[in-house]
Amino acid sequence: MLKFISWNVNGLRAVVQKGFAGVFTALDADFFCLQETKLQAGQLDIAFEGYRAYWNYAEKKGYSGTCIFTKHTPLSVRYGMGIEEHDREGRVISLEYGDFWLVTVYTPNAKEDLSRLGYRQIWEDAFLQYITTLGKDKPVIFCGDLNVAHREIDLKNPKPNRGKAGFTDEEREKFSAVLAAGYTDTFRYFYPDAVGAYSWWSYRYHARENNAGWRIDYFVTDSRLDGRLIDAKIHPEVFGSDHCPVELLCDLQP
Numbered sequence: 001m002l003k004f005i006s007w008n009v010n011g012l013r014a015v016v017q018k019g020f021a022g023v024f025t026a027l028d029a030d031f032f033c034l035q036e037t038k039l040q041a042g043q044l045d046i047a048f049e050g051y052r053a054y055w056n057y058a059e060k061k062g063y064s065g066t067c068i069f070t071k072h073t074p075l076s077v078r079y080g081m082g083i084e085e086h087d088r089e090g091r092v093i094s095l096e097y098g099d100f101w102l103v104t105v106y107t108p109n110a111k112e113d114l115s116r117l118g119y120r121q122i123w124e125d126a127f128l129q130y131i132t133t134l135g136k137d138k139p140v141i142f143c144g145d146l147n148v149a150h151r152e153i154d155l156k157n158p159k160p161n162r163g164k165a166g167f168t169d170e171e172r173e174k175f176s177a178v179l180a181a182g183y184t185d186t187f188r189y190f191y192p193d194a195v196g197a198y199s200w201w202s203y204r205y206h207a208r209e210n211n212a213g214w215r216i217d218y219f220v221t222d223s224r225l226d227g228r229l230i231d232a233k234i235h236p237e238v239f240g241s242d243h244c245p246v247e248l249l250c251d252l253q254p
Contacts, residue, residue, distance in 0.1 A: 001230060002252050005029040006104065006143035006217060008200070008243035012037040012067070013044055018240040024048060027235075027245065030071050030254065033104035035145045037065035037090075056080065058090040065090040066104050066144070072097065072254035081130040086123055094134065097254050100225070101134045103142040110147070110165040117170060120147075124174040128181060135182075139222035141250070145200075145243065146218050150175045150185065153195050154215040166216060178220065186219045186232040186248055197234055200243045211236075219248035228252060 005027050009015040012034060024032060025048075032051075040057050047053065051069040056079045058064040074095035080087030094103045105127065110117040131140045148171040152158035161167045179185060191197065198213025207213060219232060230249035238244050 002031070002250050002254065003027075003029045004031045004033070004102070004141065004143060004219060004248040004250065005245050006033040006035070006145075006219065006247075007238075007245040008035040008106070008145040008217060008241060010036050010038075010241040010243060012039055012046075015240045016044065016046065020240060021048075023238055023240065023245070024069075027247070029247075031095075031102060032069040033093075033102075033143050034067040034069075035065075035091075035104065035106035037067050038062050039065050054079075054093055054095065056090040056093045059088045063089065064106055066093050066106055068093050068095060068102070068104055070095065074102075081126060083126055086126055092127075092130075096138075098138075099252055099254075100138055100222075101131075101140045103131060103134070103140060105142055105144040105146070107145065107147045110168065110171065112165055114165060114168070117165075117168065121170060121174065124171075124177075128174075128178055131183075132181065135222055139224050140183075141219065141221045141225070141248070143217075143219045143246070143248070145216060146175065146220075147216055148172060148175050149214045149216055151188075153193070154198075156196075156198070156212040156214070166214060182223045183220050184223050184226055184229070186221055186229055187215070187234065187246070189226065189229060190232050198236070199234055199246055203242055208242075217243055217246045219246060221248070221250070225250065225252075 078094040199217035201208035233247040
């Protein structure tokens with residue numbers, strides 16, 4: 001069995017000051033994927049015994065960025081999607097193993113004024129093509145902050161948020177297209193009707209205290225792996241970021 005964790009830390013240097021090492025150790029994952037690290041190379045000296053770390057940094061300082069800590073040495077590593085216009089922000093890392101690909105992704109935010117929604121749509125198509133190509137070789141597991149609440153039960157207040165960033169029809173349709181292409185939203189696989197299960201809360205309006213959140217962090221797996229999924233979890237008890245970690249347990253070998 002393998003344990004996967006994904007967490008948008010919204011600035012790893014800040015979260016390190018808030019007990020990141022303790023959370024990392026307590027969750028004891030085979031793979032610990034991070035998004036929005038907001039780092040450049042050399043800005044943070046962090047390592048964990050028994051883990052290798054793979055980093056993808058944005059060209060822009062203090063912005064975006066991803067990382068995977070893993071107990072298992074990959075067969076190969078890819079940074080980005082191999083498309084220059086999409087690979088400047090450090091949003092994708094892919095690790096290849098014998099039975100699967102693991103991809104962590106930080107999907108671009110459409111922005112509050114939706115000024116980046118057009119780019120977001122182009123990105124979504126490119127990412128689906130990317131994982132489809134990887135998936136021809138072996139099944140893909142991808143995780144991260146996908147910046148979309150797919151269904152109305154995936155956020156506390158769907159009606160007033162309809163059409164806003166993260167809950168536009170366009171973004172939701174792109175996620176539906178991923179599922180239609182043969183992928184599984186693992187949390188909904190196990191808990192299809194669960195409500196109040198969120199992974200992100202605004203820092204405004206006491207949102208986390210009131211659990212007025214959104215589920216925008218996911219583990220999505222090739223549907224060929226459905227029979228090997230064991231459980232999917234959300235960890236709202238973990239603080240330090242405006243997101244909390246999400247988890248996948250899977251009957252796989254590295």
